[in-house]
Amino acid sequence: MLDEAIAELKFNEQSLIPAVVQDATSGELLMVAWMNPASLKSTVETGKTHFWSRSRKKYWMKGEESGHTQEVVSISTDCDKDVLRIMVHQTGGACHTGYRSCFSWHLRQGRWVEEGEKVFDPQATYKK
Amino acid sequence: MLDEAIAELKFNEQSLIPAVVQDATSGELLMVAWMNPASLKSTVETGKTHFWSRSRKKYWMKGEESGHTQEVVSISTDCDKDVLRIMVHQTGGACHTGYRSCFSWHLRQGRWVEEGEKVFDPQATYKK
Numbered sequence: 221m222l223d224e225a226i227a228e229l230k231f232n233e234q235s236l237i238p239a240v241v242q243d244a245t246s247g248e249l250l251m252v253a254w255m256n257p258a259s260l261k262s263t264v265e266t267g268k269t270h271f272w273s274r275s276r277k278k279y280w281m282k283g284e285e286s287g288h289t290q291e292v293v294s295i296s297t298d299c300d301k302d303v304l305r306i307m308v309h310q311t312g313g314a315c316h317t318g319y320r321s322c323f324s325w326h327l328r329q330g331r332w333v334e335e336g337e338k339v340f341d342p343q344a345t346y347k348k
Numbered sequence: 349m350l351d352e353a354i355a356e357l358k359f360n361e362q363s364l365i366p367a368v369v370q371d372a373t374s375g376e377l378l379m380v381a382w383m384n385p386a387s388l389k390s391t392v393e394t395g396k397t398h399f400w401s402r403s404r405k406k407y408w409m410k411g412e413e414s415g416h417t418q419e420v421v422s423i424s425t426d427c428d429k430d431v432l433r434i435m436v437h438q439t440g441g442a443c444h445t446g447y448r449s450c451f452s453w454h455l456r457q458g459r460w461v462e463e464g465e466k467v468f469d470p471q472a473t474y475k476k
Contacts, residue, residue, distance in 0.1 A: 247375025
């Protein structure tokens, strides 16, 4: 039945769909990443978000290296069935730069100003 | 200066960037649509969201037909500068189906279940 629900979605020509990840408690937008049918299936079956990395061309579970996993609360889609919304409980921070949210660059007087809540030290978290 | 900020963004091969539109008061995810440099510039300059329609291949101002415009509160981008977050005050509903949010289809027991807050009658709002 899950396969049928996944088949109803409109993936793009690379078989990907954007997934908007929001904090289930605060509604804060945490990150946007891409899923393919297999990573969505893993997300549903494990209850942890899985994505497809376009740059690294591989599956990844959010937090597999950092420990900053996302526990899935709900999965929704839009009227065109071409975008997903994933509500999660976020451990630590969603952004690899150390911010809780990836959306920490704000347009002010025509410039991007960096401002957010740093919740971890990326250098200590990600090994090279 | 705004042109430089726009030039820092990573548009895709069709010169488009996804824009995640959230209700500035409640944090509710309203819709996701695509912007090109010109529609982002119009969004900043007019204070109302403008997008690029991939299917109709034209600019559109959200609400130009329905009156359900979006007043821009803030514009942010993510660590990769390849997605925008637009916080807005939404007049009426964001979804052309009559729902306040486009994200009104929810995965429950392996099926998409339609459930949302209908705030207008699309047949009365959109003329054919």
